[in-house]
Amino acid sequence: MSVFGTHFGQYRRRSIRTGFAAALLLPLLAMSACGYGSDKKDDKKNTPAAGAGPATAGGAKAGTSASQIRLGFFANVTHATPLIGLNEGFFAKELGTTEIKPQVFNAGPAAIEALKGGSIDATYIGPNPSISGFTSTNGELLRIVAGATSGGASLVVKPNINGPADLKGKKIASPQLGGTQDVALRAWLTKNGYSVDTSGKGDVSVVPTDNAQTLAAFQKGDLDGAWLPEPWATRLVLEANAKVLVDERTLWPEGKFVTTDLIVSTKFLKEHPDTVEALIKGQVAANDWAVANQDKAKAAVNAKITEFAGKPLAQNVLDAAWPNIAITNDPLAASLVKLSEDGVAVGVTKKLDIHGIYDLTILNKVLAAAGKPAVADAGLGPKK
Known part of the structure; x- marks a missing residue:
């Protein structure tokens, strides 16, 4: 492999x-x-x-x-x-x-x-x-x-977000409700003490958004982050000044x-x-x-x-x-x-x-x- x-x-x-x-x-x-x-x-x-x-x-x-x-x-x-x-x-x-x-x-x-x-x-x-x-x-x-x-897959965020504590009240995108990255994001937020729901409310607002729209919205400042598959996570880093907060491989045994x-x-x-x-x-x-x-x-x-x-x-x-x-x-x-x-x-x-x-x-x-x-x-x- x-x-x-x-x-x-x-x-x-x-x-x-x-x-x-x-x-x-x-x-x-x-x-x-x-x-x-x-x-x-x-x-x-x-x-x-x-x-x-x-x-x-x-x-x-x-x-x-x-x-x-x-x-x-x-x-x-x-x-x-x-x-x-x-x-x-x-x-x-x-x-x-x-x-x-x-x-x-x-x-x-x-x-x-x-x-x-x-x-x-x-x-x-x-x-x-x-x-x-x-x-x-x-x-x-x-x-x-x-x-x-x-x-x-990674959670990428604005440069001023340095950890889970900085996400309260923020708006984070995922590709689609119920998708793999959407579940990963919600589970990670819950593990870090945040309440989230499928309506987009809660301590952190999870907003299911098509990937191309996520890039544009992040560039305009309408989103604070996104849990995305590749190459979209990399595109936000290279094209929208985002940074990786969580590489999902770090959450799994042997990655x-x-x-x-x-x-x-x-x-x-x-x-x-x-x-x-x-x-x-x-x-x-x-x-x-x-x-x-x-x-x-x-x-x-x-x-x-x-x-x-x-x-x-x-x-x-x-x-x-x-x-x-x-x-x-x-x-x-x-x-x-x-x-x-x-x-x-x-x-x-x-x-x-x-x-x-x-x-x-x-x-x-x-x-x-x-x-x-x-x-x-x-x-x-x-x-x-």
């Missing part, structure tokens, strides 16, 4: 399909090559052949590849894995004739709503929205099938905690395990390449940021943000327990059993085939 920097701008939360802003609309990508995938265009006709192999993940039979997969992600450095997988063709190579349709989101809750509504099949996303999507549907909506990144996971709808996982396996094989290849080719990986990420967001990330911002994350296939499942507890404590997640949220069967199969060690689900895998 290699340490990377990275969170690309979390731009508007609406997906490409439903509309970013007219200027940012881009054609959906259709990729194809040899490997996994179905030659058929109608999923309903894509049934297993007689004598198909044994049951795989989710109980479906092998050979049920989908004609397409609609994949969500953010245009952020912390989503380097899907950006590299798309730009360098790793997903396309493994998916074969299965068409991949990317959709960009600003934050996790919006992606979860798209998954619930059936407009996407899988998405790269933060842990807290994953938990919320799982618990709000009694465990029916999704499964976490792989990790993607660790780290890459490791899940920032980005890959989740798949349970329906899609059950019906198309071969397609999910192809996607994960593409991810593992993309991550291996990124670790071995960091400069090329940064360029690939910026190329995709430019395509989906309309402009590239400044090189000094990218270079400063890149070392703040680590790319990994490990979902760091043990950290999810604490994140779940924090979400409940701050009132943005229902208190329900999260056992069964992981299904790492396919990931560990792919890792084993590549000669890599298996990753653990911390006892939160498929129920026996």
